[in-house]
Amino acid sequence: MIIQMEDAEFSKPLHIQRLEQALKLDPFLNYVEHIVNLPISDYETASDSEAEGGISIKNGITRTKEERENDKSHLYNFSFVRRKRQWLKDTLVTSSSSSEAEDTDDGVPSFTAIDLENMLREHRLRKHHQSHFYQNEENRGYLYYSAGLLSRVDRYPDHQRFMAGSRRKKNKERKEKEKLKKKIKKEEDDDDLDPESPLAQNEDSLHSFPDDTSDDLTIPVKGRRGSRRDKKPKKLDAQALTMRRHKLWVLMAKKEVGRCQKSKASFRKEVLQNCKRMATGCMRVCRQKALQSQKTVKDKVWMLKRLTRTMQGEWKKFDRILKEQNRRAEREAEEQRKMDKEILEVKRQQRKVNFLITLPELYAHFMKNKMGSVSLEDEDTSTILKQLEDDTSMPQSSIDDYDCEAMKVQALKTAQEAYSNQQAKLSLFSGSEGKCAPEPGRSKECKEHPQPLIFKGILKSYQMNGMNWLANLYYFGINGILADEMGLGKTVQSIAFLAHICEQYDTWGPFLIITPASTLHNWTGEIARFVPSFQVVPYWGNPEERKNLRKFFDGKNLGTREASFHIVVTSYQIVIQDFKFLNRLKWNYMVLDEAQAIKSINRTFKSTTYDLKAIYVETSKN
Numbered sequence: 001m002i003i004q005m006e007d008a009e010f011s012k013p014l015h016i017q018r019l020e021q022a023l024k025l026d027p028f029l030n031y032v033e034h035i036v037n038l039p040i041s042d043y044e045t046a047s048d049s050e051a052e053g054g055i056s057i058k059n060g061i062t063r064t065k066e067e068r069e070n071d072k073s074h075l076y077n078f079s080f081v082r083r084k085r086q087w088l089k090d091t092l093v094t095s096s097s098s099s100e101a102e103d104t105d106d107g108v109p110s111f112t113a114i115d116l117e118n119m120l121r122e123h124r125l126r127k128h129h130q131s132h133f134y135q136n137e138e139n140r141g142y143l144y145y146s147a148g149l150l151s152r153v154d155r156y157p158d159h160q161r162f163m164a165g166s167r168r169k170k171n172k173e174r175k176e177k178e179k180l181k182k183k184i185k186k187e188e189d190d191d192d193l194d195p196e197s198p199l200a201q202n203e204d205s206l207h208s209f210p211d212d213t214s215d216d217l218t219i220p221v222k223g224r225r226g227s228r229r230d231k232k233p234k235k236l237d238a239q240a241l242t243m244r245r246h247k248l249w250v251l252m253a254k255k256e257v258g259r260c261q262k263s264k265a266s267f268r269k270e271v272l273q274n275c276k277r278m279a280t281g282c283m284r285v286c287r288q289k290a291l292q293s294q295k296t297v298k299d300k301v302w303m304l305k306r307l308t309r310t311m312q313g314e315w316k317k318f319d320r321i322l323k324e325q326n327r328r329a330e331r332e333a334e335e336q337r338k339m340d341k342e343i344l345e346v347k348r349q350q351r352k353v354n355f356l357i358t359l360p361e362l363y364a365h366f367m368k369n370k371m372g373s374v375s376l377e378d379e380d381t382s383t384i385l386k387q388l389e390d391d392t393s394m395p396q397s398s399i400d401d402y403d404c405e406a407m408k409v410q411a412l413k414t415a416q417e418a419y420s421n422q423q424a425k426l427s428l429f430s431g432s433e434g435k436c437a438p439e440p441g442r443s444k445e446c447k448e449h450p451q452p453l454i455f456k457g458i459l460k461s462y463q464m465n466g467m468n469w470l471a472n473l474y475y476f477g478i479n480g481i482l483a484d485e486m487g488l489g490k491t492v493q494s495i496a497f498l499a500h501i502c503e504q505y506d507t508w509g510p511f512l513i514i515t516p517a518s519t520l521h522n523w524t525g526e527i528a529r530f531v532p533s534f535q536v537v538p539y540w541g542n543p544e545e546r547k548n549l550r551k552f553f554d555g556k557n558l559g560t561r562e563a564s565f566h567i568v569v570t571s572y573q574i575v576i577q578d579f580k581f582l583n584r585l586k587w588n589y590m591v592l593d594e595a596q597a598i599k600s601i602n603r604t605f606k607s608t609t610y611d612l613k614a615i616y617v618e619t620s621k622n
């Protein structure tokens with residue numbers, strides 16, 4: 001068969017080749033060819049191992065033919081085997097089967113002519129059924145399934161569906177098939193009535209198909225069996241058969257090419273659709289990833305912006321705190337500087353006060369000891385000057401340029417100059433008037449003076465002290481400031497002191513009392529009340545009135561009890577206006593009430609009062 005196929009112009013179909021390769025039929029076919037080529041006499045000699053009478057000895061056990069057939073029949077179920085398949089039972093059960101032929105002693109299987117005949121018949125039947133099977137359009141599609149023939153699983157359902165058509169079509173075909181089956185069955189039943197029919201039909205069917213092993217090929221004739229009997233199959237030679245096969249192939253190709261093209265186009269379309277679907281899916285995934293990436297980037301950008309904003313806010317906060325701290329530090333430093341300045345100013349004021357306090361003490365010390373020239377080595381002087389020493393441990397001492405030694409020298413010098421000037425003034429004053437100035441050297445001690453007799457009233461003890469303090473100052477030629485609480489009697493003390501001068505030194509003025517305009521009447525009233533002996537000129541009013549009053553200034557016996565006036569009471573404004581008239585007189589003593597007003601009015605007024613020729617006392621509120 002293989003040799004004949006090789007000689008043919010066309011090769012075997014591809015699925016057959018693949019099937020043969022898969023099954024590896026070559027060794028088997030070679031073997032079959034070898035057996036077929038053997039002469040029949042060899043089979044006869046090969047079956048000599050079977051004893052006569054159907055008794056065989058196998059593995060030392062003697063068995064008859066019936067026993068062997070019984071044993072084999074137990075292996076199969078022949079209850080459903082029909083009569084026309086009786087040959088199959090005979091083949092399987094009879095001892096002359098190929099199975100026994102294989103059990104020869106030398107291991108080489110032996111075949112009888114019956115076996116070969118059966119095999120040939122079986123082969124023809126297979127061919128017949130194959131051709132019958134592939135006549136169906138649907139079954140022909142399975143020609144392409146080389147593996148599908150061996151598998152019950154259809155791996156290409158789409159192709160099958162395409163080849164087989166829609167379900168409706170399939171149902172229709174199935175119904176037709178069933179109809180055909182019924183028809184065949186009916187015919188078979190009819191044939192069963194004919195005693196010769198089963199085997200004869202088989203034989204006919206076998207002979208009706210072309211035999212590949214022989215050169216004389218026949219073509220099966222379709223149609224009813226009756227007609228088949230009439231018409232014998234027409235025998236064709238190899239060339240005609242090849243031509244026929246060629247025609248068949250061309251026909252198949254024509255049919256199949258279109259179908260395959262359609263299938264291919266459909267498959268291609270499906271592939272394209274799948275590809276498109278896949279591409280759409282990929283695009284969607286890519287877009288999702290891109291969107292996700294964009295979202296991530298946006299989120300990160302937003303986070304970075306927020307972080308930057310937060311950082312900027314923190315930096316601004318930090319700058320604000322830093323500025324606040326610097327401002328606070330500057331403010332504290334400024335406050336500290338101010339405090340230092342204030343402390344320094346207080347210290348300067350304190351030093352000034354100390355200096356001012358030291359001056360009269362030094363002055364008094366000079367007056368007391370009648371010293372013309374003193375030095376720092378003097379014990380009392382150095383004790384007084386110790387007040388000018390300062391505490392150098394203070395923190396402000398570094399920025400303070402205070403030099404206590406220089407201040408001591410300055411105080412000493414100032415006191416000496418004041419003493420000299422005062423001495424010169426006293427000498428000048430005593431030289432012109434002769435009796436109003438205290439005589440130096442009368443007494444070195446401060447005295448307690450009694451209340452003047454011309455004072456009509458009773459001085460209180462502290463008023464007595466004040467009057468005595470003023471009297472002692474007057475005695476030493478020193479001016480003073482009487483300062484005390486309101487209403488304690490500074491006016492009264494001043495009037496008593498003036499009375500004391502009159503009594504003690506017999507000097508009745510002239511005294512000049514300068515007061516604010518509001519207290520002019522108070523002064524004249526107090527003088528008239530407590531010392532009625534005093535003649536007072538109330539020097540205020542319009543210029544004409546003042547002119548008339550000035551007539552008293554030219555009176556004789558000024559400074560005596562008999563003088564036309566002892567005291568002139570006037571205001572600061574009038575002193576400024578009538579300075580030239582008032583300065584013509586040499587005032588024995590001058591009292592400035594509310595003397596702080598001098599500083600607040602102007603410097604001219606102050607200089608005016610200082611320029612008045614008088615020893616004066618300033619009364620002031622504390």
Ligand SMILES: Nc1ncnc2c1ncn2[C@@H]1O[C@H](COP(=O)(O)OP(=O)(O)OP(=O)(O)O)[C@@H](O)[C@H]1O
Binds near residue numbers: 493
């Ligand atoms: N010893 C005294 N005897 C009687 N009256 C007195 C005595 N001392 C003070 N006075 C009276 O007390 C009042 C206040 O006295 P005075 O005006 O002298 O005080 P002052 O300290 O000068 O007051 P200011 O500070 O207002 O000038 C006056 O009316 C005065 O007459």
